[in-house]
Amino acid sequence: MSKIAFVGLGVMGYPIAGHLSVAGHDVCVFNRTEERRVDWIANYSGRWASSPAEAAVGADIILCCVGGDDDLREVTLGEHGVLVTMQSGALLIDHTTASAVVAREVAEKCAERGLGFVDAPLSGGQAGALTGRLSIMCGGTEEHYLQAQTVMNCYALRMLRLGNVGSGQLTKMANQICIAGLLQGLSEGIAFAKNSGLDPLQVLEAIGQGAAGSWQMQHRGTTMVADDYDFGFAVDWMRKDLAICLAEARANGSDLPVTELVDSFYAEIQDMGGYRWDTSSLLRRLPK
Ligand SMILES: NC(=O)c1ccc[n+]([C@@H]2O[C@H](COP(=O)([O-])OP(=O)(O)OC[C@H]3O[C@@H](n4cnc5c(N)ncnc54)[C@H](OP(=O)(O)O)[C@@H]3O)[C@@H](O)[C@H]2O)c1
Structure with missing residues (x-):
């Protein structure tokens, strides 16, 4: 079981973080709006943090599912982003639908700090997230993809690595x-x-x-x-x-x-x- 940080408890992120908790992972969640986080904590076993950086402390795997490019930059590279505290060897998996450009940008910052990155956008909608039957399109090294699979299998129907970072997007x-x-x-x-x-x-x-x-x-x-x-x-x-x-x-x-x-x-x-x-x-x- 992994120590996981999850950023973004939206329509997709909320149930995905739930599947990880139900599977027995040690999950720490962050959501910008407090109500969603309070609701998630009431329904699942897990911890919560008051910033992405705080959620990522000590985590092996960090997952994000936010809006778009600028949101991803904010929760990863920002002042309170996960990269501030991610420990060497940890892996960042991004489920946001974003550009390949931002995927490569975040991956480069991760690599500079000895961190892994996989872009992993989703298909299957809210129903797929709720039932744990999502299709996940991945970009990253084979090694990072294999590591990502160990947690994504809690909510994926299909996962495929299409190539290097950006290929998922x-x-x-x-x-x-x-x-x-x-x-x-x-x-x-x-x-x-x-x-x-x-x-x-x-x-x-x-x-x-x-x-x-x-x-x-x-x-x-x-x-x-x-x-x-x-x-x-x-x-x-x-x-x-x-x-x-x-x-x-x-x-x-x-x-x-x-x-x-x-x-x-x-x-x-x-x-x-x-x-x-x-x-x-x-x-x-x-x-x-
Ligand atoms: N919904 C679908 O059917 C579907 C299917 C496939 C892919 N996607 C993609 O998955 C991603 C998430 O979609 P969703 O439907 O879950 O969206 P959503 O319900 O609007 O949730 C977005 C989440 O991201 C958080 N967020 C956004 N910007 C942020 C920022 N700058 N800082 C911190 N947190 C931020 C939001 O926090 P707050 O609660 O504070 O707003 C919320 O938790 C999007 O990229 C979307 O295109 C969605």
């Missing part, structure tokens, strides 16, 4: 690029079915197991037809992720015309007030 970008175009296609298909006078639920039933079937159709189709978006993966997060994808595409020479267009559609959803709506809300901007 690049893989997550490919994931978000696939989802963006797919959700717009699904929205257009449902809108078309409705406008044709068909029952969209029947249409989904008819085509769901065929070539058009997808995770999004299976898990979001009926809620889209019901116009229910008050759950799931927030549009604000998707726009953060697509900005990362588009910046990386500019740097590596990729052309992402559909991703760019769908990103502009998400900006329209934000203008409609849908900052926290699920990403399947693209359907809302199509004429009924």
Whole structure:
């Protein structure tokens, strides 16, 4: 069993830290907002700290799951970040969806201090985090990845090392690029079915197991037809992720015309007030 520090008890981090505690690891949590931390301590066995640096004292493995690049910098490289106190030989695993640039930046600072780093963004959403069935895309050395596996197996359905630091984030970008175009296609298909006078639920039933079937159709189709978006993966997060994808595409020479267009559609959803709506809300901007 490892001595673990966990930073960021959000939608994803809260249950993940819970799985680590239930598995018997010695977990010390930090959350910027006190209520989440108080709630976690009431539900799980573990300790809490008043800063990321304090949480990392004496830990073998430190995990973060915060918002984006600047948040990651703050909780790792900041004045009260985990690098201030991490002991030599310790490993930092980052579950934030962030850029490959920040992953390499934090990894470099870790290496200077004899610390390991693995970028390990997640797929599987809140449901995957709650049930401990997440897909984890990893970047780092083979040695650090093997060390990371020893704790990630408490909440992973699948884990894969794609290459050196940054490769996990690049893989997550490919994931978000696939989802963006797919959700717009699904929205257009449902809108078309409705406008044709068909029952969209029947249409989904008819085509769901065929070539058009997808995770999004299976898990979001009926809620889209019901116009229910008050759950799931927030549009604000998707726009953060697509900005990362588009910046990386500019740097590596990729052309992402559909991703760019769908990103502009998400900006329209934000203008409609849908900052926290699920990403399947693209359907809302199509004429009924
Ligand atoms: N939700 C999903 O379905 C999903 C799926 C895959 C990947 N992700 C990614 O996973 C990450 C976390 O997502 P989430 O849904 O768990 O988000 P969330 O519910 O908003 O939680 C974010 C967590 O990070 C903390 N945090 C953010 N900025 C911070 C900072 N500067 N300093 C200290 N703590 C900070 C927040 O603390 P407070 O409580 O104080 O705000 C909170 O604990 C994001 O990168 C997201 O893109 C999410």
